[in-house]
Amino acid sequence: MLEIRGLRASAGGNEILRGIDLSVNAGEVHAIMGPNGSGKSTLAQVLAGHPAYEVTGGQVTYMGQDLLEMEPEERAQAGVFLAFQYPVEIPGVSNAYFLRAAYNEIRKARGLEELDPMDFLDVLEEKLKVVEWGPEIMSRAVNSGFSGGETKRNEILQMAVLEPRLAVLDETDSGLDIDALRIVAGGVNRLRRPDNATIVVTHYQRLLNYIVPDYVHVLSAGRIVRSGGKELALELEARGYDWVEAPAGVA
Amino acid sequence: MSSPVETLVNNEYKYGFVTDIDADAAPRGLNEEIVRLISAKKGEPDWLLDWRLRAFRGWQKMSEPHSWPNIHYDPIDYQDIIYYSAPRTAKPLGSLDEVDPRLLETYTKLGIPLSEQKVLAGVAVDAIFDSVSVGTSYKARLLEEGIIFCSFGEAVREHPELVRTYLGSVVPSSDNFFAALNAAVFSDGSFVYVPKGVKCPMELSTYFRINAEGTGQFERTLIIADEGASVSYLEGCTAPRRDTNQLHAAVVELVALDRASIKYSTVQNWYAGDEKGVGGIYNFVTKRGKAQTGAKISWTQVETGSAITWKYPSVILQGDDSVGEFYSVAVVNGRQQADTGTKMIHMGRNTRSTIVSKGISAGQGQNSYRGQVRVLPRAHGARNYTQCDSMLIGNRCGAHTFPYIDVQNPTASLEHEASTSKIGEDQLFYCKQRGLNTENAISMIVNGFCKEVFKELPMEFAVEAQKLLGISLEGSVG
Numbered sequence: 001m002l003e004i005r006g007l008r009a010s011a012g013g014n015e016i017l018r019g020i021d022l023s024v025n026a027g028e029v030h031a032i033m034g035p036n037g038s039g040k041s042t043l044a045q046v047l048a049g050h051p052a053y054e055v056t057g058g059q060v061t062y063m064g065q066d067l068l069e070m071e072p073e074e075r076a077q078a079g080v081f082l083a084f085q086y087p088v089e090i091p092g093v094s095n096a097y098f099l100r101a102a103y104n105e106i107r108k109a110r111g112l113e114e115l116d117p118m119d120f121l122d123v124l125e126e127k128l129k130v131v132e133w134g135p136e137i138m139s140r141a142v143n144s145g146f147s148g149g150e151t152k153r154n155e156i157l158q159m160a161v162l163e164p165r166l167a168v169l170d171e172t173d174s175g176l177d178i179d180a181l182r183i184v185a186g187g188v189n190r191l192r193r194p195d196n197a198t199i200v201v202t203h204y205q206r207l208l209n210y211i212v213p214d215y216v217h218v219l220s221a222g223r224i225v226r227s228g229g230k231e232l233a234l235e236l237e238a239r240g241y242d243w244v245e246a247p248a249g250v251a
Numbered sequence: 252m253s254s255p256v257e258t259l260v261n262n263e264y265k266y267g268f269v270t271d272i273d274a275d276a277a278p279r280g281l282n283e284e285i286v287r288l289i290s291a292k293k294g295e296p297d298w299l300l301d302w303r304l305r306a307f308r309g310w311q312k313m314s315e316p317h318s319w320p321n322i323h324y325d326p327i328d329y330q331d332i333i334y335y336s337a338p339r340t341a342k343p344l345g346s347l348d349e350v351d352p353r354l355l356e357t358y359t360k361l362g363i364p365l366s367e368q369k370v371l372a373g374v375a376v377d378a379i380f381d382s383v384s385v386g387t388s389y390k391a392r393l394l395e396e397g398i399i400f401c402s403f404g405e406a407v408r409e410h411p412e413l414v415r416t417y418l419g420s421v422v423p424s425s426d427n428f429f430a431a432l433n434a435a436v437f438s439d440g441s442f443v444y445v446p447k448g449v450k451c452p453m454e455l456s457t458y459f460r461i462n463a464e465g466t467g468q469f470e471r472t473l474i475i476a477d478e479g480a481s482v483s484y485l486e487g488c489t490a491p492r493r494d495t496n497q498l499h500a501a502v503v504e505l506v507a508l509d510r511a512s513i514k515y516s517t518v519q520n521w522y523a524g525d526e527k528g529v530g531g532i533y534n535f536v537t538k539r540g541k542a543q544t545g546a547k548i549s550w551t552q553v554e555t556g557s558a559i560t561w562k563y564p565s566v567i568l569q570g571d572d573s574v575g576e577f578y579s580v581a582v583v584n585g586r587q588q589a590d591t592g593t594k595m596i597h598m599g600r601n602t603r604s605t606i607v608s609k610g611i612s613a614g615q616g617q618n619s620y621r622g623q624v625r626v627l628p629r630a631h632g633a634r635n636y637t638q639c640d641s642m643l644i645g646n647r648c649g650a651h652t653f654p655y656i657d658v659q660n661p662t663a664s665l666e667h668e669a670s671t672s673k674i675g676e677d678q679l680f681y682c683k684q685r686g687l688n689t690e691n692a693i694s695m696i697v698n699g700f701c702k703e704v705f706k707e708l709p710m711e712f713a714v715e716a717q718k719l720l721g722i723s724l725e726g727s728v729g
Contacts, residue, residue, distance in 0.1 A: 048684050051676060072683040081684075088681040092699030098685070101695065105686035141699065158685065 001026050001197050002067075002166055007058035008222075009046045016042045018222035019058065024166070027194040031208055031233060032201045034219035035241040040201045041085060043219070044170040047199075048082040049075050062166065076102075077109030081164030083155040085171040089143045095154070096124070096138035099161055106162055123161065130160040130187045149180035156187040167191070168199045173207035185210030205237040218244045276466070277335035283307060286435050289335050293404050293438070296411060299418075306424035306434030313428045320590040321619040321651055322559050324533065327498060334436045336466040377402060377441045377457045389453065398482075399444040400455055403471055406442035413444055417475055421504040421541045421567070429500040429561075430537040433469045437502070440470035445480040445511075454709050456485040459501075467498040474504070476511035476546075483514040485712055496524075496558060498533045505540030505548055509570065512547040513540060516708050517564075518716055521556040526614075528586030531558025538562060544570030544599070551707040553716045554581040554591060563621065565594035568602035568630075575604040578704040580716070583616025583648070584724060592622035592653075597633035597663070606637040609701050612648035613724055619651040626663040633663040641671040642700050644693070644724070672700075693724055 002024040009017040016039045024030055034040050046053050047060065049072035060067040067075060090098060096117075103123070104114040115123065128135065131153045143151050152172055159167055169188065173181055188198065188211050200211055208216075208230065216232040217224045218241075226232065226244045236244070277288055286307050290300040315326055377388075377400065393400050399410060406414050424434035441457040459470065476482050499521065505513045515538075524531025534557035540548035550564040566575030577593035595604035610618040618641065626633045641650035650671055658665065674696055682692035698705070698717050705713045 048680075050680055071688075072680060073686055073688050076684050076686040084681065084684075088678050090678065090682070090696055090699055092702035093695055098695070101687060101691070102682075102685035105688075105691075109686065162685070 001063060003059075003061040005059045005061075007043075007046070007060060008056045009042060009053045010056055011042065011053050015056065016053075016222055017046065020219075020222070020224060022217065022224065024197045024199065026165075026197055028215065029192065029198045029200065029211065029213045031211075031213035031216045031230075032199060032219055033203070033205075033216060033233060033236060036203065038219040039222040040203075040219050041170055042222075044082060044085075044168045044199070044201050047075075047168055048072060048080060073105070074109075076162075077106050079106075079163075079165030081159050081162055081167045083152075083159060083167065083169040083172050085174065087143045087146075087151040087155055089141070089146075091141050091144050093142050094139055095142050096120075098142045099124070099138075099158060102158070103161055127157060127160040130190055131157045132183050132186075133157065148175035149177060152176055152184055153180065153187075156184050156191075160187065160191055163191075163196075165196050166199070167196065168201065170201045171203065172200070173202055173204065181207065181210065205233045208233045220244060275337045276333050279333050280330040281332070281334055281436065285334055289436055289438060292335065292337075293407070295407055298415060299407060302419070302424065303435050306431050307436075309425045310428065310431035310435055313431055315428055316561075320561055320621075321617065321653070322561060322588045322590050324496075324559055324588075327496075327533070329432075332498060333466040334469070335438050337438075377455075378460070393451075393453075393455075396449050396452060397446040398449060398451055399442065401442055403437070403440040403442050403473065406473070410442075410444065413475065414442070414473065417473060417504065417506050419504075421506060421539050422502050422537050427537060429535040430502050433471060433500050433502045433537070436467075437469045437471040440472045440501070441474075442472070443474040443482060443484065445476045445482045447477045448479040449477075450480070451482040454483050454485060456487065458487050467500065469499075470501050472501070472503040473506075474513060474515070475506040476508065476513050478509045478511060480508075481512040481514075483516070483709060485516040485518070485709060487518045487520070496531060496533055498535065499557075501536045501538075503536070503538040503564075505538075507540060507542045507546035507548050507573075509543045510545040511543070512549075514549045514551070515540070515564070516712060517550075517552040517554070518708075518712060518719065519552065519554045519556055519560070520719060522558075523556050523585060523587050524558040526585045528558070531587075532556065533558060534560045534562065536560075536562040538564035539567065539594075540565070540575075541567045541569055542573035542575060545572045546570060547574040547576070549574075549576035549578070549707070550593065551576075551578040551704065552580070552591075553704070553708070553719065554579070554589060555719050557589075558587060560587075560589040560591050562591050563593055565596070566604065567596045567598065568604065568633075569598045570602075571599040572601050573599055574602070576707075577604075577606045577608070577622075578707045579608045580611070580701045580704045580720070581609070581618055581620075582611045582613070582720060582724065583618045584613040585616060586614070587616045589617070590619040590621055592620045594623040595625070595635060597624075597626045597630040597635070599630060601632040601634075602630055603633070604635045606635070606639070607703050608637075608639045609704055610639075610641045610650055611644065611697060611700070611720075611724070612641070612650050613644035615647045617649045617651070619653060621653040621655075623655040623657070624665060626658045626660050626665075628659045630660050631662045633660060635663075635665045637665070637667045638703075639667070639669045640700070641669075642697065643671070643673045644697075694720070697724060 004020050004022040007017055007020040032040050055068055100120045213230050216228055218226040277285055286303050290303055422430050424431055445451050507513050521532035521534055542548045548566045554560050568575050575595050581589045581591050583589050593606055606622055608620045610620055612618040620639050624635045639652055643650055679692050705716055708716055
């Protein structure tokens with residue numbers, strides 16, 4: 001589904017990603033771990049097409065297409081979803097309106113008919129269960145006055161509605177208390193399907209107790225320095241990032 | 252790659268066409284003879300001519316306000332303007348069927364069909380073309396309720412006592428430079444009278460169209476809601492695309508007697524000039540209402556057009572327990588300049604006012620909010636709430652805020668909130684990541700920002716206003 005080859009990217013002239021290689025197949029969950037500043041969030045943003053990052057080398061192929069050539073909205077319409085680390089407020093625009101607009105853009109791109117507000121409500125009702133929310137949340141303005149936990153739940157709700165093929169969760173666990181973490185992780189697990197894939201970017205192993213990955217990759221200074229199964233996360237938890245900071249053979 | 256939140260250009264102004272029609276125009280320039288000519292063409296009584304002449308003599312001693320508004324333009328040559336232009340259809344019209352088909356077509360093209368079968372359900376329209384009213388719909392239906400809705404000229408002929416009582420009672424001819432000019436040379440406008448206790452059963456609206464070249468438009472609107480009456484009124488404005496500036500100096504007076512209520516909404520979309528700032532309307536307008544005991548006056552404006560906007564729809568809260576409101580969205584793009592806001596003058600006890608101003612600046616536009624809240628000594632318990640928000644799109648525009656507060660009664664309570672935000676790349680990116688393209692994302696963010704004002708507009712026009720906002724900001728990001 002996703003093939004990343006030698007990806008390099010910089011922001012403000014500083015190189016952050018220095019040659020990333022990663023393959024993700026449908027049905028898989030990959031965890032990207034690493035210390036602060038290792039490039040985890042940059043990788044997530046670059047995959048979504050954030051204009052602040054300049055890709056300086058490498059290729060990314062998504063479902064047979066050159067992802068880096070696509071506009072951010074084209075990527076979204078093709079099924080790439082980024083759950084933001086810091087979701088953005090849109091005052092005066094209700095959650096329901098925003099979600100329906102996004103949902104319809106994606107339907108249009110797939111050649112499906114747009115849904116009117118009433119039909120969309122039926123879709124929503126089901127999806128709200130994924131994050132254990134009632135309908136009240138839909139009349140509030142997008143992320144306006146939301147608590148940290150609510151913004152993250154809202155990201156998962158959007159993911160549930162938009163049904164991405166490739167979801168990238170950027171530090172979705174940061175700032176969550178244990179109950180919110182359980183709900184958010186539960187939501188992600190319910191959305192796992194054999195035909196979609198998830199990349200979980202996280203600093204802590206804690207989230208991976210709830211969202212169990214098939215593969216764990218450790219990022220350091222813009223490169224993947226170690227890959228393994230879910231047990232790698234536990235080992236990191238026990239031994240700290242220092243243990244893997246330097247690529248094998250260099251230390 | 253240039254930043255997506257930048258570059259501004261050509262938004263196609265779709266009302267920029269010209270109607271080819273003969274006009275009966277006064278010679279260029281302004282002097283007492285022109286004032287007399289206009290008055291004579293309208294067949295006005297002597298008292299009105301005298302009123303005009305007094306205004307004209309006052310105006311000659313005044314000077315164009317250049318020091319205090321935050322707008323910049325070369326002084327206007329008042330001798331190079333045509334002060335009267337009327338489509339040559341001569342005689343007063345008995346009904347809409349007699350209106351020149353080319354004029355009807357013009358309004359249809361503007362989306363304002365005048366024939367009552369096609370007109371927006373429940374909206375009566377007075378159409379002003381250059382200086383004169385070309386037709387008013389639903390007059391008969393309104394008259395059943397005793398409501399007078401007609402052109403200003405007709406009101407002078409048919410209801411002189413009402414006009415004489417209230418003309419200049421809210422905006423005196425000596426009020427300011429442009430109001431004095433208007434008083435001297437105004438040619439037409441709309442007139443509304445709603446009798447005691449009557450709730451006007453439909454929206455009333457005036458559609459202003461400037462067509463002729465080199466003319467100024469000086470219309471005058473007078474709306475009187477008698478005791479306990481209520482009315483909702485909307486005006487819309489467009490003009491052809493031309494590379495010279497045209498002056499529009501209108502006056503609107505609202506009279507709300509005891510317990511009456513007037514809601515006045517404006518969707519202003521005069522031609523704004525091109526991206527280099529060539530051409531466009533100078534929209535220098537005086538709008539004010541006077542509210543008596545328990546009366547309410549509410550202004551809502553969506554200002555997207557004009558090269559320069561200078562207007563401050565205000566309320567004099569004269570009666571006890573009267574209420575004044577001002578809801579405004581002002582958008583500048585390209586080289587547009589706007590200096591707009593309101594005055595709330597609290598005179599009576601327990602008077603209340605609300606000001607919600609949303610300024611949006613894009614391109615190289617400059618947007619100023621200027622508002623005055625005055626509480627006079629007798630206004631015990633007066634309250635004001637002001638909220639003033641500015642949004643910037645791009646790096647070359649400006650937002651300015653000039654609030655004036657003058658409180659002379661210690662029991663008054665005033666609140667002022669202000670914010671400035673920028674449509675950031677993060678906000679845009681968030682929307683794009685959810686599948687929205689740039690234009691839809693901007694339109695959504697801006698409409699959300701303006702929501703508190705749009706909800707004050709009559710339903711049909713709220714939708715129009717949202718669309719208009721989208722068009723005004725088209726191309727504001729690259």
